[in-house]
Each structure stands twice: as structure tokens, then as C-alpha cells.
Amino acid sequence: MPMDELAVLRVLDVRGTVEAAIDAMADDRRAEVLRTRLGLDGSPSATLDDIGKRLGVTRERVRQLEQKAIAEMVRLVPSVPGGTVVNAAVRAFVRPGEDGADARAVDAVRALRLPWSPAVAAKVVIALAGRKRSSRPAARTTPDEGPSLYDVVTAQFGGVVVTGQHKRFERTGWFAVDPVVVGCPECGGSVHPFRRPYLDSNGKAFRHWALVCLACRKAWAPSDLSPENRRLL
């Protein structure tokens, strides 16, 4: 199970991002269809038939409007603050084009407790993840896309400048993991762990660690820690 990816999604504001993108939509009718279908005003999701009757159009027409609304919302997500990170994190979790991608979208809706109509919410999450990119291997083993360490730390803690002396900290594909109690080698502040999966030249899977200190804003590798602290990882 891609638990790291789910942990990233949980610290991001997926709901707020989608709702802000819907608010930014230019076409009021499409925005209204999507709001009503998701049940954003707290009332139960309206059926295609109900909306059709209200707008005086066919059920099929409402379905098309919903589709266009979701596509327009997805196009607007990168312009919402934090939207690019949400996009990358949803993509990393759903892994479009792989077996079970649709089921993972449903899992995401459930795990994030999105208070929307589950069926429509799953469509939104699948659309956010986007289509499979041609001949790109799974993000889980060769994470040359996805959030950078800076993106993940900023999304989780807000405005943190990550400085690091290790080249790998600049690569993408980082995920937050559960906190461990380890002191920063420089200031003794508490560091937060992040991981990045990678494959060595023999195709064996490993994980890089980054330990980011929120006090002095530096990123450390396990080799930078004292032996006692390293054992706590």
C-alpha cells in the first residue's frame, strides 16, 4: 500500500483546493452543476435527473456539463495556492494508468473524509490525478515526478526554507512519514522525517531520508546524525 503517498495527501488541503478551483470557474452554470453534484452546500448530492429538470435540459446534457465542469476545475487547480502540490500528491497516490487506480481514488475520498457525494468525489479525484503519462514507470519506484522536499515541507509546515547540502534533496518524489523524536545536529531542535524511494543500478528499491529541522530550517541525511540519533530512525 502506498502509505507514504496517503500520508502526504492527509496533510494537504485537497478539499479546500478543489472548492477554491470551483469558485474560480468562469462558467457559472458549470460551477453550479458541480457544486450541486458534489453536495457542497451540505445538502445531499442532486441527481442528474433533478438538475436536468431544474435547468430544463436532458439528463445526458447534465452529465456533459458535469464532465466539462470537472475538466475546467482541474485546469484551475494549479492557479490555486498549493494546488500544484495537491495535484502531484493526488497523482502519486492514485497512480493513473496502473491497475487499481480507480479503487485508489475511492480510497482517497474515504481516507480524506471528503464530505462530498462519494461517486462524484471519486470522479473529481481521478480527473485531478490526470491520465497516465506515456511509458513513464510507476512513481513509487522511480519518483522523477511528484513533490520536491521543499514542496512537501512547505505544504505541511508552511513557509519553511529547506537548505540542504545533499544533492538528492533537490530531486522530486519526497513524502512525509510519521514523526520520530530526533534532535537536529546543529541546533538540537526537533527534526521531521521525509523519504524518497529510489532504485539503485541493480533495480533494488531503497529509500533516501531527509530530516528537516523546523528551528534552523536545514535538511539532514541520517549520516549527519549522531550514532544515538541514527538508531532512533
Ligand SMILES: [Zn+2]
Ligand atoms: Zn536545527
